[in-house]
């Protein structure tokens with residue numbers, strides 16, 4: 001019951017790393033607000049958590065690109081649970097895959113780049129600011145970002161790569177500096193390939209496989225816990241040695 005009496009807001013909470021994080025936090029006693037654009041999945045996943053766990057789950061339909069919706073979701077967490085202790089920014093995705101674009105970069109419409117930066121960088125920025133207001137009042141909290149090896153290796157999905165690089169470096173550090181006097185930490189977890197999608201199994205790592213989603217979530221929960229009180233302002237690869245392999 002490491003997270004009893006705590007509240008977590010998890011963006012991208014209807015799927016993958018976000019949903020499993022929410023479920024594991026609720027197993028450890030936390031109340032969780034799942035935030036996503038996919039309402040059908042939210043309804044299903046919240047029911048799954050509430051059927052089995054100690055912590056309670058609620059959801060907010062919210063597009064992280066829309067500032068007013070981010071404020072509404074933050075207000076909902078406070079209204080339902082009274083506080084916000086943990087923010088996990090999982091909503092994200094590669095602009096090429098999510099917009100089904102397979103063409104050359106030179107032909108790529110600007111809207112696809114904008115989508116990638118808005119979801120992967122602006123959304124976490126909006127949520128950090130909205131949630132920080134509450135954490136400052138509480139004088140405690142932790143904000144977790146999901147970076148990626150793509151923010152270090154770079155790819156032709158440039159919106160994804162530059163956005164993840166922004167989270168992993170400037171945003172995590174900046175939010176940590178702002179939060180420190182208020183006892184609020186900010187950290188970034190940057191996975192290599194994770195088996196939330198089968199295709200990720202094809203990417204090479206030193207360990208010779210992709211990560212199970214649970215392996216990433218275990219690390220996120222550690223960073224969210226008071227055991228990680230000394231960790232702030234830093235990016236942490238969890239990549240099976242992929243960066244060591246490709247960058248030396």
Ligand SMILES: NC(=O)c1ccc[n+]([C@@H]2O[C@H](COP(=O)([O-])OP(=O)(O)OC[C@H]3O[C@@H](n4cnc5c(N)ncnc54)[C@H](O)[C@@H]3O)[C@@H](O)[C@H]2O)c1
Nearest residue numbers: 012015016017036037063064090091092146148193194196
């Ligand atoms: N899976 C991997 O191999 C991997 C590797 C490195 C980093 N990551 C990062 O980890 C995070 C989670 O990845 P995942 O594989 O669990 O993803 P996923 O695709 O399973 O889940 C992403 C969720 O975000 C939601 N979402 C998308 N756009 C949104 C928006 N505008 N507003 C609100 N919600 C929105 C989707 O509906 C979905 O439920 C992402 O940020 C991803 O970039 C994943």
